[in-house]
Amino acid sequence: MQPYRGRAAPGVGAAPSPAAFGYHKDDPSRHVPPIPNPNCYPQIFWVEGCADASAPPGAPFPPPVPDRRRKPRNDGERRSAGFLVMFLLILVAFTGVGLSIFKIFHLEKEVDELRESASAEHIPPASQKLTGQKEQPVQKEARRAAHLTGNPAQQDLPLEWEPISGHAYTSGIQYQQRGLVVSEPGLYFVYSKVLFRGSACDSQLLSHVVYKRNPSSPGSLVLMEDKATNFCTGKRMWARNSYLGALFKLRKMDSLHVNVSKIALVNFEESKTFFGLFKL
Incomplete structure (x- = not known):
């Protein structure tokens, strides 16, 4: 069947008539839904149940709706973020180990100084070390x-x-x-x-x-x-x-x-x- 090109279908811009969809007012049971044509675009002009394929230049197709779903990151960005987190964790671990070593070294130095000062003030004789007896403090003679x-x-x-x-x-x-x-x-x-x-x-x-x-x-x-x-x-x-x-x-x-x-x-x-x- 050749499409009609002489004039526009009646009721342009209005809703199509119920007869176009096979609906009969007198007999509702005879309503048969039309079979959609896969080759038909959104109807602008109708000729015997099918829209004209050639749309007028003043009515463009609506733009496609953008995909609002979040785009997944690529593998390079994921690897960079993982390396950065790992580097920070390693840096924190090494910093803690370094501070602990410095504190231990400082405490050992203080202990050595205390031992040296204590040994300089009082050095018990060998007999005292063997017997475990405490040496009696030597009283300094009063000045005459x-x-x-x-x-x-x-x-x-x-x-x-x-x-x-x-x-x-x-x-x-x-x-x-x-x-x-x-x-x-x-x-x-x-x-x-x-x-x-x-x-x-x-x-x-x-x-x-x-x-x-x-x-x-x-x-x-x-x-x-x-x-x-x-x-x-x-x-x-x-x-x-x-x-x-x-x-x-x-x-x-x-x-x-x-x-x-x-x-x-x-x-x-x-x-x-x-x-x-x-x-x-």
Whole structure:
């Protein structure tokens, strides 16, 4: 059958009539659905149940609907992502191992330093290691020294001192008969300080002497001496310090004493008049 090309089918743009699909209004049972033609395109012009194959140029076919499904990644991208993840994991593992090794090395160094310091402070003898007995700590011998301060309760010479109260003390040295008695021979530094003070100046002599005695030798031996004249002028108050200090080799039972020219001129405050020694 030749298609009709002279004029358009009636009802262009409207829905096709029911008769075109084999439907009869009077007899619904005679409705037979048409068999679709596989060679027919979307109908624009109809000729005896089939659309014209040649569509007018003003009515193009609708564009195809794009596939909205996610495209799978190719194998190269998957391998790159896998290598990157593996590299990061290996890097983290090596970093943790490196930090652990550094920490262990630092702890071992600290332990070695503690062992060296402990061994330097105390090295037990071989007998102690074998028997397991603890060594008794060696008590360091107290230094032999003495410091005496002024005692205002003076009556005669040599000067009397305070050996206990205030800043005074004795350690390994005895205070007997107003003097310091040496119990162990050796080198000693001996010192003495006296403050003289008066209300009126006169021309009398001031003297400050440190001397020693020993039961095996008669008499006394002067160790240090200070004398002063013309130390003040006018009829007014005055004060003068006298300090003696030197190193001496003393024998056992040597006793040291202090003499002054006049007891009444001595200020016996503990910070101004004192006497002492210590063993080197």
